[in-house]
Amino acid sequence: MTEEQVFEFYRRLAEANPAPETELRWINPYTLLVAVALSAQATDVSVNKATGPLFELADNPAAMVELGEERLRDFIKTIGLYNSKAKNVILLSQMLLDEYGGEVPQDRDALERLPGVGRKTANVVMNCAFGAETIAVDTHIFRVGNRTGLAPGKTPLHVELALERVTPKPFRLGAHHWLILHGRYVCKARKPECWRCIVRDLCAFEPKTPPPPGATEVIADA
DNA sequence: ATCCCGAGGG
DNA sequence: CCCTCTGGAT
Numbered sequence: 001m002t003e004e005q006v007f008e009f010y011r012r013l014a015e016a017n018p019a020p021e022t023e024l025r026w027i028n029p030y031t032l033l034v035a036v037a038l039s040a041q042a043t044d045v046s047v048n049k050a051t052g053p054l055f056e057l058a059d060n061p062a063a064m065v066e067l068g069e070e071r072l073r074d075f076i077k078t079i080g081l082y083n084s085k086a087k088n089v090i091l092l093s094q095m096l097l098d099e100y101g102g103e104v105p106q107d108r109d110a111l112e113r114l115p116g117v118g119r120k121t122a123n124v125v126m127n128c129a130f131g132a133e134t135i136a137v138d139t140h141i142f143r144v145g146n147r148t149g150l151a152p153g154k155t156p157l158h159v160e161l162a163l164e165r166v167t168p169k170p171f172r173l174g175a176h177h178w179l180i181l182h183g184r185y186v187c188k189a190r191k192p193e194c195w196r197c198i199v200r201d202l203c204a205f206e207p208k209t210p211p212p213p214g215a216t217e218v219i220a221d222a
Numbered sequence: 223a224t225c226c227c228g229a230g231g232g
Numbered sequence: 233c234c235c236t237c238t239g240g241a242t
Contacts (some may be wrong), residue, residue, distance in 0.1 A: 024227070040228035046240060047227090080238035084229080118229050138227035156228090180227060189225060190242085 001149050001166075005202045009150060010171040012198045013178040016221040020177035022128050024048065029104040029129040030096070031055050033114075034064070034089055036121045042079045050076045061093035061102050088116025106130045120156065124176070133172035135163045140183030141176070147187060149204030186221055197221070 001009065023044045026032035031051070039047045054075040058064040064072070073086040092114045096102055104125065105111055111122035123136035137145070137156040141163075145151035151162035167175050186197050194200050194208035198221050 022227085036227070037229090039226085041226060041238070042228095043226050043241070045226095078239060080226085080240075081228085081236095082238065084237060088229085116229065120228060124227070136227070139225080140227065176227090184227085 001202060001204070003166075006150065006166050007168050009148075009199050009202050010168065010175070010178065013182055013221060014171060014174065016198055017178060017181060020174055020181060022124075022177070025051055025055070026128075027055065027059055029125065030061060031059050032129050033092075033104050033111075033117070033121070033125050036124045037089060037092070037116045038076060038079055038085055040085070041081060046079055050079055061096040064093040065090060065097065085116065091115045092117065104129070106132075119160075123160070127173070127176050131173070135160055135167065135172070135176050135179075137163070138180060139189075140187075141179045143189060144179050144183040144187050147192070147205045148199070148202070182221055 022032075024032070024035045024039060025048045026035050035047055035051050038051065054072070058067045058072075069086050069090045072089060073082055076082045076085060079085065095114055096104065100110070106126065108119075108122050108126065111117055111125060112119060120136050120138055123134040126132035127134045127136060135141070137160045142153075142156050142159050145153065145159040145163060151159050151166055153159035153162050163175065163179075164172075171178070182199075186193050192205065192209055194203075194205070195211040195215065197203070200208055
């Protein structure tokens with residue numbers, strides 16, 4: 001993709017969705033951190049279903065530690081990988097209390113030292129909660145970057161660095177949201193819906209998928 | 223059978 | 233690099 005095409009790619013996604021938001025429910029940096037940590041290999045819908053009741057009882061590290069691993073596990077039983085997630089969230093909460101006065105640290109190194117928090121989760125928290133221009137590469141963005149030719153790479157980290165190189169300044173803050181929503185609702189893993197994609201003419205993916213019989217002619221993004 | 227806003231361990 | 237953890241949706 002040329003520089004002009006990349007700019008046009010983002011310009012259209014931004015125009016279609018001027019104020020993109022996370023679909024994970026969160027009310028403060030701590031709950032965002034927990035929600036993202038819980039979201040590994042799970043849909044945002046299933047995470048929100050669990051965190052709704054959970055955050056009513058515990059929306060801060062002290063309350064979470066008080067709740068305890070056993071009861072936390074009951075809240076997140078319907079999410080995958082619940083065993084290690086419950087353990088990590090309690091450990092992480094205790095670490096926030098011990099080392100950061102109960103606050104969520106804003107820098108990458110501190111975030112990634114928390115159990116259950118890797119580069120992707122740290123990037124989401126820095127971007128969504130603290131306004132950093134990080135681009136968290138999840139399964140959707142990894143796919144979109146490679147499939148479209150916007151930012152190809154063999155690993156999520158390669159795609160992230162490629163995105164940082166090609167993404168124009170005005171779009172860096174929202175890039176994560178625009179790309180993830182595009183991947184989730186249009187550039188889907190199994191059956192990408194190229195016929196209603198607003199950036200199909202800029203995309204390297206071939207062949208473009210045709211509209212299924214009876215599909216409504218709705219051109220939309222996210 | 224495959225995928226979902228991954229991370230940690232070997 | 234590989235494997236494992238894990239339920240729910242499609």
